[in-house]
Amino acid sequence: MRTQQKQKSTPRRVEMLFIGISIFFVMFIGMLNSKALGTVYNQEPMNVEEVKKEELNVEKDQKSTKNLCQPSLNTTEPSSPYAYVWVMGGINENKPAYKGFIWDILISARLLCRTGSTADKWLYVRLSPESNREEIPEEDRKLLTAHGIRIIHLKKSRTESFGQITYDKFHILNMTDYKRVMFLDADTIPLTNMDYFFHLSDPDHKDTPTILKPFFLYATLKEPCQGGMYMVEPSTWMYEKYVETVKDQHEKAKDLPYPHFNKGIGWGYHFKQHRDHWESISANMTRWSFYAAHIDQGLMFYLAKYIYKDVSIAIGNKLQNWKPAKGIARRKPILDSLYFDILEKYQPPLLAYQFYCDKYKFDRANYLSIGKEWKCHPPYDSIAHFAGGSKPWQKTFSLYRLQPSTIRRMKRTYSANLYAPTNLWWQELVAMNDEYKLGIDLEHWNTKVLPLMEESPLGARALYKDQAEVIANVGQDIEEHKEMVVRSE
Numbered sequence: 001m002r003t004q005q006k007q008k009s010t011p012r013r014v015e016m017l018f019i020g021i022s023i024f025f026v027m028f029i030g031m032l033n034s035k036a037l038g039t040v041y042n043q044e045p046m047n048v049e050e051v052k053k054e055e056l057n058v059e060k061d062q063k064s065t066k067n068l069c070q071p072s073l074n075t076t077e078p079s080s081p082y083a084y085v086w087v088m089g090g091i092n093e094n095k096p097a098y099k100g101f102i103w104d105i106l107i108s109a110r111l112l113c114r115t116g117s118t119a120d121k122w123l124y125v126r127l128s129p130e131s132n133r134e135e136i137p138e139e140d141r142k143l144l145t146a147h148g149i150r151i152i153h154l155k156k157s158r159t160e161s162f163g164q165i166t167y168d169k170f171h172i173l174n175m176t177d178y179k180r181v182m183f184l185d186a187d188t189i190p191l192t193n194m195d196y197f198f199h200l201s202d203p204d205h206k207d208t209p210t211i212l213k214p215f216f217l218y219a220t221l222k223e224p225c226q227g228g229m230y231m232v233e234p235s236t237w238m239y240e241k242y243v244e245t246v247k248d249q250h251e252k253a254k255d256l257p258y259p260h261f262n263k264g265i266g267w268g269y270h271f272k273q274h275r276d277h278w279e280s281i282s283a284n285m286t287r288w289s290f291y292a293a294h295i296d297q298g299l300m301f302y303l304a305k306y307i308y309k310d311v312s313i314a315i316g317n318k319l320q321n322w323k324p325a326k327g328i329a330r331r332k333p334i335l336d337s338l339y340f341d342i343l344e345k346y347q348p349p350l351l352a353y354q355f356y357c358d359k360y361k362f363d364r365a366n367y368l369s370i371g372k373e374w375k376c377h378p379p380y381d382s383i384a385h386f387a388g389g390s391k392p393w394q395k396t397f398s399l400y401r402l403q404p405s406t407i408r409r410m411k412r413t414y415s416a417n418l419y420a421p422t423n424l425w426w427q428e429l430v431a432m433n434d435e436y437k438l439g440i441d442l443e444h445w446n447t448k449v450l451p452l453m454e455e456s457p458l459g460a461r462a463l464y465k466d467q468a469e470v471i472a473n474v475g476q477d478i479e480e481h482k483e484m485v486v487r488s489e
């Protein structure tokens with residue numbers, strides 16, 4: 001009997017062993033395969049939902065790099081009066097360069113959740129016309145959902161451009177389920193809980209005084225409005241005004257020579273005729289000639305200041321509050337109140353400093369030459385903007401830069417430029433890579449991953465020639481214009 005049993009069990013054991021080896025082999029080939037395809041991930045994010053359940057037991061801890069966001073539900077019901085919104089285009093499953101922007105959004109969501117934000121998070125996505133898909137890849141959707149981000153798909157357009165995406169930002173005006181919506185560029189990260197902007201602009205939020213208007217913009221060195229972040233009060237009225245403004249512009253552009261934008265009247269306001277000027281850190285000007293005046297930065301400035309008029313504008317440490325003048329015919333708003341160094345009183349602690357702002361405040365003598373003091377006030381220091389060539393995912397990386405000993409050694413220069421926020425970005429990516437077993441090969445980043453990430457899907461800036469298609473697509477109710485108004489350069 002005993003011997004018989006033994007004889008029976010041996011083949012079974014061999015069989016099990018064989019199955020085991022086969023499974024291992026299949027998995028191994030699978031991993032090789034996905035690498036050969038040149039994807040960024042070695043495998044799909046594993047069991048995102050399951051991992052999430054474990055995470056819910058983690059206590060809120062600012063230092064932990066774990067994802068503390070609640071997974072987003074498949075619903076459009078707001079869970080807060082406020083929302084953050086990102087917009088992304090150029091998504092093409094065959095060109096992984098877009099992943100960098102997705103990671104940036106995920107990292108932003110993690111930082112917001114960690115610092116205690118309770119606002120909703122939305123992402124508008126537009127797939128590339130070259131994509132074979134109708135929705136974003138499942139691996140992206142799972143991660144976004146696990147980070148509390150809800151997704152809205154915009155229609156694929158016939159062509160795509162950077163310029164088009166800048167118009168997609170204006171969808172936030174139509175998010176009328178929310179009291180306030182803050183737009184964030186997909187190459188920015190918050191460095192603190194940005195909910196305080198919502199609270200400071202909301203009379204119903206009793207814990208804080210209302211020192212901000214329902215719209216909030218900020219100027220830069222040479223522009224009256226920076227398109228990387230702004231806050232609006234959504235309304236059907238404003239959304240319609242936006243569509244109308246763009247439609248008017250399109251009509252007028254037909255008769256204009258290249259670049260089809262009148263720098264005198266811009267989107268519909270002639271500064272000189274109204275004895276008015278726009279203001280940036282470095283200058284007061286009367287022409288619509290600043291960077292991106294012909295697209296989002298100019299359009300948002302026009303809509304906020306000359307249509308809505310109830311707007312706060314930060315210019316360095318100065319905060320201007322504007323209101324409509326009495327008499328509807330008056331286009332020029334009037335200054336309601338003016339504050340200096342006010343937002344810092346309400347800004348929560350920062351996760352990282354940039355442009356030497358930590359040192360600047362205490363050691364002006366040594367850091368005075370930097371000339372960037374205006375960047376050391378909120379909202380400038382509340383957010384890091386990886387503009388142009390400073391995107392972390394388009395640069396070389398070494399795990400060495402995250403080691404505590406490296407950071408200690410760097411103490412003097414750690415807050416220079418965007419170094420510390422870049423480190424924060426990498427810390428989060430490393431954590432996310434571990435947590436969701438993404439398999440991004442961070443050890444061989446420079447040779448294996450970076451080459452796939454280097455070129456932004458839509459180029460680095462908006463061109464005048466992007467205009468035609470864009471304008472033709474604005475607002476779903478605008479008929480498609482077949483004739484190309486703006487010819488390429």
Ligand SMILES: *[C@@H]1O[C@H](CO)[C@@H](O)[C@H](O)[C@H]1NC(C)=O
Nearest residue numbers: 073074075076141142145151
């Ligand atoms: C979300 O809900 C819609 C309709 O309510 C459904 O069609 C869709 O499949 C759902 N998506 C997921 C990922 O559950």
Ligand SMILES: *[C@@H]1O[C@H](CO)[C@@H](O)[C@H](O)[C@H]1NC(C)=O
Nearest residue numbers: 277278279280281282283284
């Ligand atoms: C721009 O004009 C305002 C007054 O409207 C003034 O306070 C400010 O100093 C001026 N800025 C520059 C850079 O000249």
Ligand SMILES: *[C@@H]1O[C@H](CO)[C@@H](O)[C@H](O)[C@H]1NC(C)=O
Nearest residue numbers: 171174175176177475476477
């Ligand atoms: C604006 O939002 C409403 C719902 O609030 C929606 O029905 C409408 O289609 C949106 N308009 C555009 C152009 O997206």
